[in-house]
Amino acid sequence: MNDLQIDYFLAVADSGSFTRAAQKFYISQPAISRVISALERELGFPLFDRTNRRTTLTSAGKLFYEAFCQSKQLIAAAVQAAQSINSDESGTIQLGLLSGLDFSSLILNLDERFARTYPNITMNTVFSDFQELRNSLENGRADAILTIEDSLLRMPQAQTRILAESFRLLLYAKRHPLAGNDGLTPWDFRAERFLVVMDENPHAGDLVTQYCAPYGFSPRLLTVPNIDSLVAGVQNLQGVAIVDGWSRERTNAAFGYLPLNSANRIVLAWLPTCSNPLFPLFLNELTLLSQYCRPD
Secondary structure (H helix, E strand, C coil): CCHHHHHHHHHHHHHCCHHHHHHHCCCCHHHHHHHHHHHHHHHCCCCEECCCCCCEECHHHHHHHHHHHHHHHHHHHHHHHHHHHHCCCCEEEEEEEECCECCHHHHHHHHHHHHHHCCCEEEEEEEECHHHHHHHHHCCCCCEEEEEHHHHCCCCCCEEEEEEEEEEEEEEECCCCCCCCCCCCHHHHCCCEEEEECCCCCCHHHHHHHHHHHHCCCCEEEEECCHHHHHHHHHCCCCEEEEECCEHHHHCCCEEEEEEEEEEEEEEEECCCCCCCCHHHHHHHHHHHHCCCCCC
């Protein structure tokens, strides 16, 4: 038995019609009939008398109707009480975000959910490059950071929660000489320089080389200081780059991309020393939302 079955049952009982109940939920009449029949089999009692022109409750149906209505009222009261408790929680969550990635859907939904459930909790978000993001976590300016798993190689002490898996992309400018060719593969870009954000990460170049290896070539690397420089370099035909599938440039008309046969993980990272008492609430809400929020 689930909430949807109960909602359908109550709707049929209130309207006296399978057809009107189906219209309320924008489903077909046979579909709602099947759900009610399954509920009757599960409970072991017929709930409706279907012999008359108007659908009416059986004696057992009346008992279950009262029980389900009371259950709904109790749950609604519990939710209201819980929200009252939540409204007493107050403070701020400091969240760092990796520059260049599209977290808009996730953050928008998280903001709305927090405002509804914890109206006195404020969430501050700041975009930063790899190194600044790690620094903000280590010095306590951020309670947690949203980033890609590869960026945490130098932070073994960080605890993480995997939120999504995202395929890597080979990013190139739409005005690149190869952009109009059909059937492009990463091999076609083997002569290009691959822009890499070193950002004090000695592994960045090795990772890009690793991503290209399955395509039969070792890339020529061109290091840049930050993500903005990488994007500008690709747009100005200084080379191409390997970026994450959540990259904002994925939907930028100035760029094209090729999906690679490797994936990265979008993670929430925090330190065991995080002392913000609101963080467990934040972690729970973000975990619930992450499975539904993906870039288009």
